[in-house]
Amino acid sequence: MPQTEPIIYPEIKVPSRILLGPGPSMADPRVLKAMSTPLVGHLDPEFVKVMDGIQELLRYVFQTENALTLPVSGTGTAAMEAAVANLIEPGDAVLVCVNGYFGRRIAEMAERYGAQVEIITRPWGEIFSAEEVDAALKARPAQIVAIVHAETSTGALQPLDEISRVVHQYGALFVVDAVTSLGGLPVRVDETGIDVCYSGAQKCLSATPGASPITFGPRAVEKIDARKTVVANWYLDMSLLKNYWGGQPRTYHHTAPISAYYGLYEALRLAAEEGLENRWARHRKNAEMLWQGIEELGLSMHVPLENRIPSLTTVRIPKDVDDLSIRKALLSEYNIEISGGFAELAGRVWRIGLMGYSSRAENVLLLLAALKKLLE
Amino acid sequence: MPQTEPIIYPEIKVPSRILLGPGPSMADPRVLKAMSTPLVGHLDPEFVKVMDGIQELLRYVFQTENALTLPVSGTGTAAMEAAVANLIEPGDAVLVCVNGYFGRRIAEMAERYGAQVEIITRPWGEIFSAEEVDAALKARPAQIVAIVHAETSTGALQPLDEISRVVHQYGALFVVDAVTSLGGLPVRVDETGIDVCYSGAQKCLSATPGASPITFGPRAVEKIDARKTVVANWYLDMSLLKNYWGGQPRTYHHTAPISAYYGLYEALRLAAEEGLENRWARHRKNAEMLWQGIEELGLSMHVPLENRIPSLTTVRIPKDVDDLSIRKALLSEYNIEISGGFAELAGRVWRIGLMGYSSRAENVLLLLAALKKLLE
Numbered sequence: 001m002p003q004t005e006p007i008i009y010p011e012i013k014v015p016s017r018i019l020l021g022p023g024p025s026m027a028d029p030r031v032l033k034a035m036s037t038p039l040v041g042h043l044d045p046e047f048v049k050v051m052d053g054i055q056e057l058l059r060y061v062f063q064t065e066n067a068l069t070l071p072v073s074g075t076g077t078a079a080m081e082a083a084v085a086n087l088i089e090p091g092d093a094v095l096v097c098v099n100g101y102f103g104r105r106i107a108e109m110a111e112r113y114g115a116q117v118e119i120i121t122r123p124w125g126e127i128f129s130a131e132e133v134d135a136a137l138k139a140r141p142a143q144i145v146a147i148v149h150a151e152t153s154t155g156a157l158q159p160l161d162e163i164s165r166v167v168h169q170y171g172a173l174f175v176v177d178a179v180t181s182l183g184g185l186p187v188r189v190d191e192t193g194i195d196v197c198y199s200g201a202q203k204c205l206s207a208t209p210g211a212s213p214i215t216f217g218p219r220a221v222e223k224i225d226a227r228k229t230v231v232a233n234w235y236l237d238m239s240l241l242k243n244y245w246g247g248q249p250r251t252y253h254h255t256a257p258i259s260a261y262y263g264l265y266e267a268l269r270l271a272a273e274e275g276l277e278n279r280w281a282r283h284r285k286n287a288e289m290l291w292q293g294i295e296e297l298g299l300s301m302h303v304p305l306e307n308r309i310p311s312l313t314t315v316r317i318p319k320d321v322d323d324l325s326i327r328k329a330l331l332s333e334y335n336i337e338i339s340g341g342f343a344e345l346a347g348r349v350w351r352i353g354l355m356g357y358s359s360r361a362e363n364v365l366l367l368l369a370a371l372k373k374l375l376e
Numbered sequence: 377m378p379q380t381e382p383i384i385y386p387e388i389k390v391p392s393r394i395l396l397g398p399g400p401s402m403a404d405p406r407v408l409k410a411m412s413t414p415l416v417g418h419l420d421p422e423f424v425k426v427m428d429g430i431q432e433l434l435r436y437v438f439q440t441e442n443a444l445t446l447p448v449s450g451t452g453t454a455a456m457e458a459a460v461a462n463l464i465e466p467g468d469a470v471l472v473c474v475n476g477y478f479g480r481r482i483a484e485m486a487e488r489y490g491a492q493v494e495i496i497t498r499p500w501g502e503i504f505s506a507e508e509v510d511a512a513l514k515a516r517p518a519q520i521v522a523i524v525h526a527e528t529s530t531g532a533l534q535p536l537d538e539i540s541r542v543v544h545q546y547g548a549l550f551v552v553d554a555v556t557s558l559g560g561l562p563v564r565v566d567e568t569g570i571d572v573c574y575s576g577a578q579k580c581l582s583a584t585p586g587a588s589p590i591t592f593g594p595r596a597v598e599k600i601d602a603r604k605t606v607v608a609n610w611y612l613d614m615s616l617l618k619n620y621w622g623g624q625p626r627t628y629h630h631t632a633p634i635s636a637y638y639g640l641y642e643a644l645r646l647a648a649e650e651g652l653e654n655r656w657a658r659h660r661k662n663a664e665m666l667w668q669g670i671e672e673l674g675l676s677m678h679v680p681l682e683n684r685i686p687s688l689t690t691v692r693i694p695k696d697v698d699d700l701s702i703r704k705a706l707l708s709e710y711n712i713e714i715s716g717g718f719a720e721l722a723g724r725v726w727r728i729g730l731m732g733y734s735s736r737a738e739n740v741l742l743l744l745a746a747l748k749k750l751l752e
Contacts, residue, residue: 006651009433012426012638017416024415024634038411039400039584040393041713050388057385073586074450074611076629081611153570179489195624202631210449210586210633232608234485235450235457252718254453255578257586257592258400259411260633262388337417342628 013096017331018358020367021339022152022312023180024202024209025355027263031207034266035259042256050260050265051245051256057268061182061198061205061276062215064189071211071264073237073257074277076200079212081109083175083196085233086216086224087144091113095142095172097128097158101343102177110146113232118142124154124344125302125314130162137170143223144173149187150180151235152203155303155314155351157185164193173220179203182213182273184311184355195220201260204283204311206356207267210260267356283310286359290352293368297375302349311359314341314349318375323347326360326374334370393707394734396743398528398688399556399717400578400585400732403639406581410642411635418632426631429619433644437558437581437652438573439593440565446621447587447640448612449633452555452576456590457485459551459572461609462592462600463520466490470684471548473497473504475534476527477719478553478684489608494518500530500720501678501690506538513546519599520549525563526556528579529718531679531690531727533561540569549596555579558589559647560687560731561658573598577636580659582732583643586636593649632651643732664720666728669744673751678725687735689745690717690725694751699723702750710746 015139019026027035040047051229058069065292072079073203084106088094095114096107099122110117120136122128133145145167150157160176167174178187182197184204189197198214202205216238224238231237271279279296291301294315300315317323323340327350330336341349354364395402403411409680416423448455460482464470470491472483475498486493496512499503509521521543526533536552543550549571554563558573560580565573574590577583592614598631600614607613611630620629647655663686669679670691678690693699699716703726704714717725730740 003436004439004652005647006654007436009645009648011645012641014413014416014420015423016414017420020416020418021417023631024417027415032412032414034388036390036408037390038392038579039395039403040390040407041395041397041400041715042585044393044707044713045391046390050390053385060379060383060740063380073635074454075631076451078450078611081609105610112608112610113607200631201632202415204467208633208635209418209631210636230488232488233457234481235454242537247540255399255451255576255585257451257584257633257636258578259584259639260586260636263635265388269385269387272385276380278382309531331420337420339417 015335018336018363020352020354020363021159021337021356022351023200023355023360025206025353026269027208028270028357030270031263031266035208037262039258042258043250043252048250050261054261054265054268057272058213058215061268061271062187062189062213063191064215066189066215066299067218067246068221068238068242069215071261072214073254074212075209076212078215078236079198079200080106080177081233082214082236083198085113085231085236086111086238087173087175087196087220088113088115089227091116092144093118093140093142094144094146095136097133097147099126099154099156099334100124100148101153102148102151106146106177117213123185125156127156127158127307128163130166133163134166137166137172141170142172144175146175148177150309150312152180154310154345155309155312156307157309160192166195168261173223180309180312183279185280189215201264204355205271207264207268208260210257211264256268283354283359286354286361286364287313289364290354293364297372311353311355313351313352316349317347321375329374330370336367336370391711394712394739395732396728396734396739397713398565398727398729399576399731401582401729401734403582404643404646405735406646407639407642407703410638411584411636413724415634418634419626419628424626424635429646430637430641433648434589437644437647438565438589439567440591442565442591442593443622444597444614444618445591447637448590449630450588451585452588454612455574455576455590457609458551458590458612459574460485461489461607461612462536462614462699463551463572463596464489464491465548465603465605467492468520468581469494469516470520470522471512472721473509473523474533475502475504476500476524477529478524478527482522482553501532503532503534503683504539506542509539510542513542513548517546518548520551520606522551524553524687526685528556529689530721531685531688532683533685536568544569549599556688557687559655561656565591577643580731581643581647583640584636586639586695659735662730662737662740663689663746665737665740666730669740673744673748687729687731689728692725693723693727697751705750706746712746
């Protein structure tokens with residue numbers, strides 16, 4: 001439209017949605033208020049205090065003392081790429097455990113950064129045993145092992161402690177995707193021995209997407225410091241970014257997404273106020289209420305009880321029910337967003353998220369009532 | 377801090393700054409209000425309308441009809457990296473014109489993506505002639521030529537039309553960094569024949585940083601479509617992203633920074649309401665008022681009048697004046713942020729931005745009065 005005259009455009013008008021899909025979750029009103037805080041410069045001494053607060057609070061939610069703990073200036077996928085790009089040098093052997101969409105994405109990224117990628121797989125909805133990882137590393141050593149803690153695409157929760165021990169027995173680094181778990185269920189970076197852990201802001205932390213938590217432990221930092229090649233990705237290069245996040249003096253790398261940091265700070269403050277134990281318990285309690293209600297509707301979960309993610313439930317769609325028409329009716333009649341499955345679970349499951357501010361008894365009750373009405 | 381008990385943390389409290397540095401500029405209150413709009417899903421049909429509006433309005437501010445026009449999910453540097461990563465294949469010959477910090481950054485990024493980079497240089501504050509580009513391309517052909525339109529690090533405005541003609545005579549693609557110009561001074565992508573142009577949201581558009589405009593013309597799209605290698609950067613890979621921004625159906629790539637899109641939409645709506653011609657005239661008028669006032673204070677500009685950027689002025693710091701103490705006093709006494717120079721201009725210039733919502737006569741008047749008082 002090469003014209004330069006004034007044009008009148010309509011105001012943003014989006015409906016009030018009840019977000020019960022795989023993310024974004026609903027942001028707490030306090031987070032939305034923080035997002036409208038006027039800007040200050042990204043090197044303003046008062047902004048540096050916000051950054052310090054974010055780092056300290058991220059250490060709390062990650063349960064870590066890692067110095068290199070910060071939000072990446074992008075959404076969860078950027079945090080994944082920051083982990084992959086910084087840790088991997090061309091030729092590195094990387095083992096990726098793939099039992100869903102996001103494991104596959106890690107493998108794809110690792111290949112782009114020149115890794116020799118080996119994958120082990122499980123059907124979507126199942127989890128890996130430590131023995132499987134052990135066997136894979138015995139057959140072919142790797143410098144890095146990556147796994148998804150809570151697979152948003154399947155609803156399966158991966159236990160980490162045993163696998164972490166195996167990974168370190170082989171001297172490898174352990175990378176964990178905690179996008180859908182951080183802030184909603186126990187993630188204990190130091191206790192579990194995770195070397196790199198990352199997440200998103202818009203899941204169980206209920207900030208708005210755009211600044212994504214990541215933490216690097218001492219072994220990971222050592223590998224990064226010893227790199228022989230430069231990180232291909234400039235925007236996410238930790239060797240440069242760390243000077244903005246902790247250098248004396250702090251030096252400019254790229255302009256920070258200031259408002260997203262305001263929102264993340266407030267979301268983390270809310271998590272700290274509630275306390276992690278209480279927050280984990282709330283997510284668990286509301287998930288159990290959902291699971292019971294789903295069963296009472298005569299439906300079943302895709303993942304067995306012992307492996308279910310409290311923040312993301314996959315519900316099997318009955319054969320005689322049309323996936324899309326139910327989801328469309330939920331959205332248009334009740335403003336409720338849930339999501340379908342994708343790839344091999346497309347049309348087979350619904351994905352229901354109870355994350356952060358969205359994890360509320362009233363939301364569970366409403367969704368169950370709406371589903372009951374629509375399935376009748 | 378591995379403890380899980382509740383912790384009480386203080387609320388965000390940042391001072392009301394008058395942002396007259398190289399960015400971020402002040403966001404219009406309407407943009408801040410838009411940032412606090414409740415979230416909807418990134419594939420919600422109502423959100424898709426916001427995305428459509430952003431694309432249409434970006435075409436207006438870029439003065440282009442390019443289909444592949446969208447905001448990248450990161451700050452301006454991510455948009456720069458999107459241009460570089462998608463366009464360049466390993467081994468490509470790339471000519472970068474470096475007369476400041478951001479030209480250098482393009483060259484560094486291009487090298488990381490495997491380009492054979494050749495640079496031509498000019499001192500910081502000067503500009504390139506079409507003859508220089510011609511000579512460089514004659515000496516060594518290149519597939520891509522990159523230049524910065526408005527060098528934020530120096531205050532020099534680079535004329536583009538002649539160079540664009542030269543670049544295309546040699547069959548190369550023309551990449552232009554319009555981070556500090558878009559929305560504040562004429563950028564005419566189609567008329568000038570720019571193949572890839574990118575910007576930031578927090579400069580003359582006065583949105584908050586986190587979603588950054590980029591546009592790819594037909595020749596650029598052709599080069600991307602003909603790639604023999606995959607783009608190393610997954611997050612910014614246009615071959616995947618274009619399906620989210622225009623696919624039928626739109627397919628998920630990564631979660632969009634939803635609030636940043638709300639803010640960008642509102643900022644673009646404001647630009648359209650004002651009209652580009654009016655907006656360019658306002659930036660020019662306020663810059664001229666600043667330049668006159670600076671001269672009346674007995675100071676001088678680093679860049680000659682004919683090459684000055686209206687949105688970013690570099691003022692030479694007199695020999696007997698301490699850079700940092702003046703800037704600190706402006707900030708602590710009057711809440712005014714301006715910026716120092718960096719690299720070879722460190723300590724030698726101040727950088728004063730009059731961008732977007734910050735470009736107001738009252739801000740110019742106040743800054744001049746404050747400088748007068750502090751320099752007395």
